[in-house]
Amino acid sequence: MSKVYFASARVKKWKYDESMPGKLERLLKEIGLSRYFEQKEWVAVKTHFGSEGAHRIVRPVFLRKVVDALKEIGANPCLTDTVRIKGLDYLEVANQNGINHLSVGAPVVIADGLYGNDNIMVKAGEILGEIAVASLIHDVSAMVVCSHVKGHINAGYGGAIKNIAMGAVSGSHRTCGWKCGRGAMHAIGEGKFIWDDEKCTFCYQCEEICPLDCIEFKDEKFDYYDEKCWRCGRCTRVCPEGALTLPGGDDKTFMKSLAEAAKAVLSTFKPDKVIYINFLTEIQPECDCMPAAEVPIIQDIGILVSDDIVAVEQASIDLLIKEKPLPSSLAEERNVKEDEDILLSLHKKPYIIQVEEAERLGLGRREYELKELV
Ligand code: SF4
Numbered sequence: 001m002s003k004v005y006f007a008s009a010r011v012k013k014w015k016y017d018e019s020m021p022g023k024l025e026r027l028l029k030e031i032g033l034s035r036y037f038e039q040k041e042w043v044a045v046k047t048h049f050g051s052e053g054a055h056r057i058v059r060p061v062f063l064r065k066v067v068d069a070l071k072e073i074g075a076n077p078c079l080t081d082t083v084r085i086k087g088l089d090y091l092e093v094a095n096q097n098g099i100n101h102l103s104v105g106a107p108v109v110i111a112d113g114l115y116g117n118d119n120i121m122v123k124a125g126e127i128l129g130e131i132a133v134a135s136l137i138h139d140v141s142a143m144v145v146c147s148h149v150k151g152h153i154n155a156g157y158g159g160a161i162k163n164i165a166m167g168a169v170s171g172s173h174r175t176c177g178w179k180c181g182r183g184a185m186h187a188i189g190e191g192k193f194i195w196d197d198e199k200c201t202f203c204y205q206c207e208e209i210c211p212l213d214c215i216e217f218k219d220e221k222f223d224y225y226d227e228k229c230w231r232c233g234r235c236t237r238v239c240p241e242g243a244l245t246l247p248g249g250d251d252k253t254f255m256k257s258l259a260e261a262a263k264a265v266l267s268t269f270k271p272d273k274v275i276y277i278n279f280l281t282e283i284q285p286e287c288d289c290m291p292a293a294e295v296p297i298i299q300d301i302g303i304l305v306s307d308d309i310v311a312v313e314q315a316s317i318d319l320l321i322k323e324k325p326l327p328s329s330l331a332e333e334r335n336v337k338e339d340e341d342i343l344l345s346l347h348k349k350p351y352i353i354q355v356e357e358a359e360r361l362g363l364g365r366r367e368y369e370l371k372e373l374v
């Protein structure tokens, strides 16, 4: 049975060891980083840099603790993420969100190049075929996956599986474009947009959110640059009228494709070279790539660490579903009841399929032993 180490967000004594950064230090000692990483080994610390307005990410203070712990055992860490907007702009977003070399104590580098097309095709599975894994993540021998757990409009729940499925895969490949990148999870077939002119109120939110300036309205007609578009789906998510749709697979296939992409990414590592840290903090309803962060819907729960991606995800979900919706949040506005699964109620997505499929694909086990810090 896999072990999942857990530290509660509650503070019972006013001392550093009881703080969240202090507990993270203790968790990393418990799991024993030197069991996984060698001296002088390059270790990618994969996180999400957020967006200009989405400040609820894994906070830099925690990333610093991970970096310091890796340095303590003699490893060479770097912080990384794939681009969702132009690479230099994304590094500036990271900087604004407090993630830079000075704050985290290690270089902050883009995993798939400044243009997001520095990647290597890796065999995935029956849904995706092959997928473009960011070259840094493909080539590095070890990784610590730092995931901010939250909701997600498409995935329902976003944790470690989604962090590497979407976040370690590029938006586009040099020759086969979005169809080999994360767009392959969001869209199917030709993946051309359907714009409903009768529903559209010309609020232009889709145009504003597009990271690649693909959308343009001319004479009240929707137009987009098909070649440039990564099919990230952000424009469809912000449309308040449901006027914009991207032909996608059914929810079940989408969840399974996340597990498949995660497997492809992990297939580039030898066994016992990746550990997972899930931060159940500032749990908001939407993804860290959105242009704004909502108030949390669930109270801070704590931090989970494991070498089993399936176990850490299952343990995170088990903790989440015990929680009550926070007042003055979207959960209260949507009338989510105290005994309901909050993320399921909000997004109506069968997110557990991500975890079930990851187990079926052999990435780990849903059965786990929770070892709580005392
Ligand atoms: S899916 Fe929408 S937001 Fe994303 S790149 Fe294409 S047009 Fe832009």
Ligand code: SF4
Pocket (backbone or CB within 6 Å): 199, 200, 201, 202, 203, 204, 205, 206, 207, 238, 239, 240, 241, 242, 243, 244
């Ligand atoms: S976000 Fe929706 S309603 Fe607004 S302009 Fe775009 S398609 Fe129209």
